[in-house]
Amino acid sequence: MKLRTILLVLSLLAFFSASTAGYLYFSSSRESVLREANRNAAISAETISDRLSSHLHEYLKSVRAISCLPAIRDVFPILSNDALPAANATLDHFQRALEVDVCYLMDGRGVTIASSNRNDPDSFVGADYSFRPYFQKAIGGQPTIYMATGVTSKKRGVYYSHPVYPGVGETPGGVLVIKAPVDLIEKEFLQAREGIVALVEPHGLIFVTNREKWLYRLIWKPDPDEVAEISLSRQFGDGPFLWTGLDRRQRQENRAFDSSGKEYAVYTKEIDKYPGWSIVYLQDTQEVSRKIPFRFIRMTGLVILAFCGLTGVLVFFLFRKASSLITQRRAAEAALRQSEETALALLNAPTESALLLNREGRILALNRPAADRFGKKKDELIGRCAFDLFEPLVAEVRRAYHDQVLQTCRPVRYEDKREGRWLNTNIYPVFDPAGDVVRVAVFSRDVTDQKAAEEALQAAKEELLAYSKDLERRVQERTGELRRLSASIMSRQEKERAAIARELHDELGQMLTALRFEAVWLWERLKDNDSNGAERAFAMCGLIDKSIDEVRGISIRLRPGVLDDLGLIAALEWYATDFEKRTGIECSFSHSNVDEVNDTLATAAYRIAQEALTNVARHAQASHARVTLVRWNGTLTLSVADNGRGFDAGSQSDPAKFGLVGMRERSSLAGGSLEIHSTEGEGTEVVFRVFIAHEEAFH
Structure with a gap:
């Protein structure tokens, strides 16, 4: 590696190290500031929670004392209108x-009977507030503090309720309620604080906050059932109860994000003795992070500068050290290159025998197997010409290969036989730093056993090939016999069907016709004398007619006479019409450029169409089927398609289920091929193709 490259790498390492250190310090400072902000938020939330608890209990003793005054107790147990003026005066005073x-x-039913606002426009005297939880708990003997929005006044307040006992040991006769304003609570929340503070009820609805637009909104993404429960309780009015947009989408309890992506640090403090109610303190993390940059720059600038200076000094010393090492290395490489090439050529030899020759063919080095092959010691062979150790003819061939490597600078491989052994020899050029061939490495390996194995393998392959051809011939013969047998069976089957059809038509048909004549004769004789007998004879005529039609249908389906008399086109046209009449599935038939075909091909095409349409009726659930017969370029094509539910033709595990085996066998015996195209939900198409020359169509 060059010195400039080393210097560049070290400089980049220094830069990235300084950058990484700065980033780590910045991240650490940011986390420290955020932790400090969280501690301040926790302290503020604790303070607000304590003061809120004090405010909420401020009027609890007062409502208890007022409920025990005689002016209040005298109204019960039997509601006394005479006592109401005194009760109203007491309520006005307090x-x-x-x-x-x-x-x-409130009386025992939850109806307001006396109030300090009885003369105000928003008076609710006579209103039924039995649905309010503070009434339900107080009438049951439990004093209650309840935060809600007034039904009539629409103002927020804290409701203090206490049961009113008419006498000692008696059950409550009514409930006394004091509604205190939330002004003191709001003052506590509206104090100058960094962040957003909210008083949140158990479902997440914000009851008091220093951000006015969040009032009566759900702080976290609500569940529809919770919103319905809040609306049903009427504790905070009729709504609507919208969402603030805050979401803990990254599943961090102490982090939240609003709809614009702004991040907030979250601290939550439960309020003692008020299950579900809590103080939520939110701080904008970006505002907190803005306190970091100045301190970061001031504290890390000197550190980074010192680090970069130290790195520069270190790079200088490394440069000096690298220069010295490179000089020493070059000297050592020049001294060791020649011996290294020789050692590598011998030590890495993958074969049995190895020699190193100079350009003239003299032996510079060799291993023990090579010396043993020549029958001499290594010391005796060093310096001798390798070609002098072979017979003249062999030496001439070996020298030619040697010269070829020197001229082409490419390896050479050859095989020869010596003293009954086969040798595989590879000759490789050895280059000097200038790229010239100065030496030649020769590696020889005894491959006699490998040759014998290859010859044995070749003989086995030839024997196996002969056996395979013989087996293939036998299989073809058996296949031909099976095809001929199948063709004979199908031919006999068609003949038997034709015979049965003729017998049904000629014998049974004639008998039924004669029987009908007798029934008609009997009906004519009885119609004037015996009306009941005439009716039965007439009904018998109908049954005989139906039987004649059934026998005729069976005969035609077994072997339609139209196929023998008029040919394939007429038979397919008749069968399509009969199929539509029997099944109710619309079936069309079309043909193009089709002349008469031989009986074997006509029977195969007819039976394939018959089986395909049977499958349409049984399995396809189709509303339309189409039969097409076309002759083009010497090929006759029969297509039966439907618009049914289709199936996966590739995964059909039981071809016999749909008669596919019979159709394929008929197509094969006729010299053609059968294709089935089907996709689930897109219908099925059966295509029969057979090559038919023009002159063969009539024979």
């Missing part, structure tokens, strides 16, 4: 003394 929004008295 409303002014305590500086609260309103004091009111």
